[in-house]
Amino acid sequence: METTSVDTNRLHSGSLYKRPPGTHNATLTEVGQGTPMGELLRRYWQPVALARDATTTPKLIRALGEELILFRDKSGRPGLVHPRCAHRGTSLYYGKVEERGIRCCYHGWLFDVEGHCVEQPCEPGGGAHRDKVRQPWYPVRDAYDLVFAYMGPPEKMPVLPRVDALEGAGPDQKILGEQKAFASGGPAIADCNWLQYFENALDTFHVAVLHSNFSGLQFIPEMAVMPEVKWSLTAGGVKATQHRQLDDGKLFLRVTEVLSPNVRSVPDAFGKKGPVDRIEWTLPVDDTHFTTFTAGVVAKDATVIRERRVLHNGKLWEDMTEEERRLFPDDREAQVGQGPITLHSDEHLATSDQGLVMFRRLLQRQLATVAEGKDPLGVWFNEAEAVIRLEAGNFFDAQL
Ligand code: FES
Ligand SMILES: [Fe+2]
Incomplete structure (x- = not known):
């Protein structure tokens, strides 16, 4: 008689022996052209x-x-082009930039910021047929001290939206752009998939563990207690609302928000009051690397949106030894520690993960929307509607 007792024992014992290899959710994490998430991300600037x-x-x-x-x-116009020259393929990295575009180092063809070939110096008459050549390009725009690109289907190019949180800069202020991976320093491009970083904005509970015990107390003491959290859908994403009664009887409300597919708004962790005045995009560099771009309202003379978060003994990540990183891990250790792309098959999602689950489902619905040929959330085709509105912030004495 056949028996399944060996398998059953193995599962129940928890032994690593002959454990099947884990897998990641490719649909949600991979970003190349033609992948579901890659196509969703390419519908946005x-x-x-x-x-x-x-x-x-x-x-x-x-x-x-x-x-x-x-x-x-x-x-002054920004341009973004395929590296391989349309003539015979050398890299435009070695090109020279001129008034009207970028000139290839090999035979001098000159391409403007929309890829038009405007000069062919080795061809008779400067290139009678140069209008038949187009260097592959993407549209780019300057906004909020950042350069935005639209890498999706040309016929679906939306309006570059305004951001309401950045509209209130006063005369002594400006908008500053910043690129980084984690708030405590280190390389601006991190070695893991974008989603495991991005969804962490809804992982409210890790603050009371990682950032209050393992890293050392990093924020205001109120952040070190287990929060009361409610996750809910918003017009464009998911928000986590934490509320707690302060000693003076006032109510403290902290709202963190993610917008589909890759916008985050995490309020100041040191108690700065009011609605957020910054916004962050998580950019997947490729399937196993990400970076972030933030735009924020700052004082006119500021050079950073906020100082780097310090770790053990007041150090930045790059100044710590490997042993200090092991003893006092921070977000980089926790999230890169999940692996190049976390193994979703091996997760045991629990009550504290409700926000992540809600957001992953929302992403799945957006992927289905794009697959059906429709427009996903937060894509607008007329100027008046094209505004990213954020609900995030720190609100004291707020009414629930
Ligand atoms: S390869 Fe670029 S001009 Fe010839
Ligand atoms: Fe964190």
């Missing part, structure tokens, strides 16, 4: 660089698994 990184020196950048050359022509 995505920040791909800081405004100050688009210069007359060609820069090789990576976004959504694609390598691209970013430049700014000498009349």
